[in-house]
Amino acid sequence: MGCKVEANQEYDINLDLLNDVQKQIIQNTEKNLLVLAGAGTGKTSTVIGKITYYIQKGIVKPHEIIATTFTNKAAREMSVRLQAKLGSNANAIWIGTFHKLCILVLEKHAHLMNLKTPLQVLPYDDQLQVVRKLLKPYKNYKPSHVLEKIQRAKETEKTNSLDAVESTILRLYKKELETMGMLDFADLMTYTIQLWREYENVLLEYQNRFKLLCVDEYQDINESQYAWIKLLNNQNTQICCVGDPDQAIYSFRGANIKYILSFEETFNNTEIIPLEQNYRSTQNILTVANTLIEHNKRRIPKKLWTTNIQNIDVKVCATYNDKLETVSIAKEIIKIRQNDTKSSIAILVRTRAQFLNIEDSLSKEKIQYVVTGSVQFMDRAEIKDAISYARFLYNPSDKIAFTRMIQSPKRGIGEVILSRIFDDDLLDSNIENKMQKMLSTLSGKAKESINKLVNQLKHWRSLLKVESLQTVLKLVVQESGLYNSMSNEKQANLQNWFDSLSSFNCLQDYIEHLMWQNDSENINDNAVEIMTIHASKGLEFDYVFLPGWVSNIFPSSRSNNILQIEEERRLAYVAITRARENLTISYALQQGLFTSKPSMFLTELGPIKVQQFENKTQFAIGDLVQHQQLGYGNITEIGMQHAKVQFSYSSKIVEVKSLTKA
DNA sequence: ACTTATCATGTTTTT
DNA sequence: CATGATAAGT
Secondary structure (H helix, E strand, C coil), rough: CCCCCCHHHHHHHCEEEEEHHHHHHCCCCCCCEEEEECCCCCCHHHHHHHHHHHHHCCCCCCEEEEEECCCCHHHHHHHHHHHHHHHHHHHHHHECCCHHHHHHHHHHHHHHHHHCCCCCCCCHHHHHHHHHHHHHCCCCCCHHHHHHHHHHHHHHHCCCCHHHHHHHHHHHHHHHHHCEEEEHHHHHHHHHHHHHHHHHHHHHHHHHHCEEEEECCCCHHHHHHHHHHHHCCCCCEEEEEEEHHHCCCCHHEEECCCHHCCHHHHHHCCCEEEEECCCCHHHHHHHHHHHHHCCCCCCCCCCCCCCCCCCCEEEEEEEEEEEHHHHHHHHHHHHHHHCCCCCCCCCCCCCCCHHHHHHHHHCCCCCCEEEECCCCCCCHHHHHHHHHHHHHCCCCCHHHHHHHHHHHCCCCCCCHHHHHHHHHCCCCCCCCHHHHHHHHHHHHHHHHHHHHHHHHHHHHHHCCCCHHHHHHHHHHHHHHHCCCCCHHHHHHHHHHHHHHHHCCCCHHHHHHHHCCCCCCCCCCCCEEEEEHHHCCCCCCEEEEECCCEEEECCCCCCCCCHHHHHHHHHHHHHCCEEEEEEEEEEEEEECEEECCCHHHHHHHCCCCCCEECCCCCCCCCCCEEEEEECCEEEEEEEECEEEEECCCCCEEEECCCCCCCC
């Protein structure tokens, strides 16, 4: 540290492709840096450049670098790019989300914290299910909302924001997780912080080890993440944080921009460097983004600029209803793909509920797509059922897995017997033992099926010691009767699941894999990517479609105060700045059965004329079509400028001019 | 008394 | 897809 270095040919460090500000960030080895990086200003390249530079110059060793990313996907991407530059040297760098890094730390010192390794993290859906069950008597509380509050309370160790009911739920929720032997996201953060606070020598080990700490998306860190960074940072460490206050979109998770705004007071010897030259988008897209974000009152002024001279208009399109909107987008994509098979295309939405319509429209046009964020395959009921067996075999205290397992296939065990099993012996969390102990109190069919399951579990568990995971789980799914209870289609899906198991050596490997399964890698390069705007953070695409810009969807109807509206506006800003060349925003005033108004953001984009999608589709006789006023029907005759349609509402055949395929 | 099948209904955003 | 209400089956 502190040594001045000049760019040197012999190390093959190519800084030529970078601008002066980026070089300054990379070569500043002395100060704690905050890079205020606007969207598309090459922040990832700069961080990668910095890490590469440090290693190749011998300023720090790979294992002395730690970098936090916002998602696992971003971590993987960064690893790949570093490997391309540094080869196996890159493997020693610690890269991951805060939670992933916490797991690395906690597994190493598990004995100090009284934790079982490997750590088992309860998936989000299951966390929600625990809360939902506990909230049964309290009808007025929303599980997702309470879970969020619980997580915040655990992370900040402050319970004053909880009311009496929520405090009770928190206590019971903690107990549930404890008996299952599982952790949630908040636990990962708090246990790590607790470990570092209580064991000074452990903290020193990490403080002395890491000489460069990079934090991505610094505008979206929360209180516990801030505490984590502060603990790890010492005189020995250079910290390089990258963020953009205009892209802060996670306040619902406790993120607070006060941390990025107070960087200078938090760390000493700091320098703040703005990065404003945009390499991603055309000037038209940037103008729209800049114009929109300037409507936020509470913000540090900043303007993205580019030397990119390409100028394609940003389009705002209106359609009659939401179905027509996604159909039109599908048609636009077909048109794009006619001459251009390479460009990346994305459809970004405010809520997951919008996925359904989009997937439907793309499927009908036979357009390949991938949905990121929700793993379609893993979300299938039959796959979850099968996985519940694997989970319970691994952890006989996993209540969630057990509940699912024992009811698929149906075994004549319902809610009543289930709660009798759980309440049998509160001191023993092993559900298999519980089952055995209460067998004598049962009779008939229930006794028979529980007895059978207990014996099968013993048998399967002994098989795991000698046979491959794939073989055993295949047998489990068959012997349990799960396979035969399924439809042909579901059986086919289970076959795919069997195939996926061949790459795992043991049950433990598979269970660990499940934890990080939630973001799948894209296999098909050409596929249109569908995701929420939140999930699109950090990504870029040649063509971006933004449907659903209506008042009840975007900004979300739940945003009441100015702060929430400003966050929604930042979300819109993130969405717009994902686009490289083509941006199409759209809205439909008819949303299903309800009518809506255009989004307030549409008037904040500057002077843009609202257009219609161009639909030059070929129709054929017999096609199912939709007319704006007349509804659905089938084509009976096609002319140059019209078509005759048999509509479903009447027996008459009507001649019409504008139609869309349904 | 207990379980299961079926239908309607409802969902911000996520590690 | 999961839940809750309701009806029907064991």
